[in-house]
Amino acid sequence: MVTKDLGMDRRVRRTxxxxxYALITLMNEKSYEQITVTxxxxxxxxxxAxxxxxxxxxxxxxxxxxxxxTNGLIQAFKVPYKKNNYIHLNALAPSEIVIFNYIIxxxxxxALWREFEAIPGFYETFLQSITRFFKQDINLITPYHDGLDNNMYTSFYAYGxxxxxxDWIKNDFEQSPDYMAKQLCKIINYYPAESFITGNT
Incomplete structure (x- = not known):
């Protein structure tokens, strides 16, 4: 019975x-609105059926x-934290940041980002999911400024x-993932903060 269920699960995942894949491929040919179930x-x-x-x-x-x-992007962001036992954000090395590799x-x-943006609610849903992750699961500690609102500071990092x-996506991945990781590290270190992923993940 277990073997049968596993086989069914595999078939469902494959289907x-x-x-x-069919929908994504078709979106390279025509707009989402023009694509039918048929x-x-x-x-x-x-x-x-x-x-x-x-x-x-x-x-x-x-x-x-x-x-x-969205979930894949979040998991890619978590990789260096898990690898280094949830070290601080500004302690990451460029080689440990894999989020740009994940996107590639x-x-x-x-590559179809502009087409997806035309779908009602896509942009808001995507950004809300990512920013929710930052706000709920990334805790930024800001010892440099007493009284600084941590929620606002997290929003600053998330949106940044x-x-x-x-910007990288919309510029057709002009720079390499390695270049982007190095630049992200430089930017993070320019605005120092300590951070860790909470137990909510």
Whole structure:
């Protein structure tokens, strides 16, 4: 019974992966609004019944894609913290920052950023998820300024780092991931703060 369930889980994951890949591929050819469920299933070589077994509508599929990528970005940000037992933010070395490598590895998604921005609610959902992670799971300690609002300081870091990432994406990944990691380290050290990931993660 367990083996059967595992096989079913694998089939579900494979089906969803192919449906997501189909939608992303189609977005290279036409706008999200122009893409139909029929387009998606034909590209993935499935039928409509298979699609509706997993999603109620096209919007549910795109939402899951966005959630996958948001979670992946957060996990990539956590990598150096986990590797170094949650050391301080400004103690990270450029070689330990993998978030830019993650984006390049998932370039098929991020290269379509402008197309995704045209989807109602995408930008807000993506940014809210990332900033929520910073505010809830990253605790910045600011010993340099008594009375400084930690929530505001965290927002400053969150939007600043996100701004760097989004600017890089919108400039078609002009610089290498290594260059971006080095620049991020320089910027973080220019505005020193200590930080750690809380137990909420």
């Amino acid at each position: 969803k992966r192919l449906l997501k 387009d998606i299933v034909e590209h993935a070589d499935y039928n409509r 298979t699609f509706y077994r997993h999603y109620n509508q096209k919007a549910d599929l795109i939402k899951e894609i966005i959630t996958d990528q 590895e998932n370039k098929y998604f991020y 780092i996100l701004g760097i990432i989004l």
